[in-house]
Amino acid sequence: MTDRKATLSVGNKSIELPMYSGTVGPDVIDVRGLVQEGVFTYDPGFVSTAACESAITYIDGANGVLLHRGYPIDQLAEQSDFLEVCYLLLNGELPSEEENKRFHDTIKNHTMLHDQMRNFFNGFRRDAHPMAIMCGVVGALSAFYHDQMDVSDPKQREITGHRLIAKMPTIAAWCYKYSVGQPFMYPRNDLSYAENFLHMMFGTPCEDYKPNPVLAKAMDKIFILHADHEQNASTSTVRLAGSTGANPYACIASGIAALWGPAHGGANEAVLDMLAEIGDESNIETFIAKAKDKDDPFRLMGFGHRVYKNFDPRAKVMAETAHEVLSELGLENDPLLKIAQRLEKIALEDEYFVERQLYPNVDFYSGIILKAIGIPTSMFTVIFAMSRTIGWFSHWNEMVSGANRIGRPRQLYTGSPKRDYRKK
């Protein structure tokens, strides 16, 4: 709460609106009372609207700041691991050594899928996009835990969170295995979270798979950097779905669907498609010109961000990790990666991009790393979804454990006024 009030003049009427302050960040004006005055606020794309109160993640886009529960993302990426970040997002505080160990053990106890879930995979076409499979399979989890989905019970919510964190890598890796016709690999609980994912992706029953520690570390960083991002499109979708009392698996499935779009999580896949389309360094100028042409819908994928107008702090960490991975794999001269590096340099210097503050975002570099590790592009958004599940779940959990009202936006109606029915 602040003592400040905003005053809005509507015609000759003056309306006083309460204002609230967060711990950091802009104050908000409470417009809820406006409906009684017969006016709505209008904010397509929610550029100036705080849709909820939240204590999970803070972003200062102008200064390239991203904090989870107060901790800067670069410190978490360097000093923590993904499961510890999951604990932090869920519980609000970093775990003690004992709590951390217990949490790791708990997650390991939930990594297997119900054996009947294999049948779900078998129902899909082999060439189905793995995001389509993931949407369906995650939604289907609700059919397996229907007696443990009371959203008003904190214990059931906690177990659901653990299940989702633990099972997402298994689901993600099985989406891939199904598409290439290889046997599903079961999780191995002697491996770390990231190692286990690589094992289920690249291992086969024919020989032992030894995860490369540099690649496992890079994977873990990708998970951390995608874990949460405040009220983005997919998280807002999860909140909106959850506000109706829908079960958490259905809500997470709705988040996966929203993430799929190329303007959101689909961007890392689109980056690689774009690099392939450019094909050769000599074509870069043509594509830069296309991106700048207002009559051409083409955009440089992996550049720009709704919130970050200085730099994306996640992209900084990802750029360093990309260099580590490329040098570990001896891929510094890969032609596609050469195009990426050249594109990055040109765009960072070009007036159009500088003026509009269009910097490489996290997806530009994560796509490069995933490709170098050998992960097919169709799996990129799946990996994003698997990492973001903890963010979605934490927001859903925060919402349903507090006072929650069904989300119901209003509109500026521009259709026909009332008219009488007449056959044409």
Ligand code: CMC
């Ligand atoms: N290439 C060329 N021009 C661009 C680009 C781009 N990637 N992004 C924005 N612009 C231009 C846009 O045409 C507009 O120009 P003007 O002012 O002359 O009309 C100006 O920059 C502002 O763009 P906007 O569309 O108003 O910005 P937005 O905040 O609505 O969109 C965005 C943000 C991320 C959707 C957009 O930058 C974009 O489409 N980027 C490419 C897709 C991408 O990489 N998305 C991943 C985002 S990071 C992962 C995540 O959080 O999901």
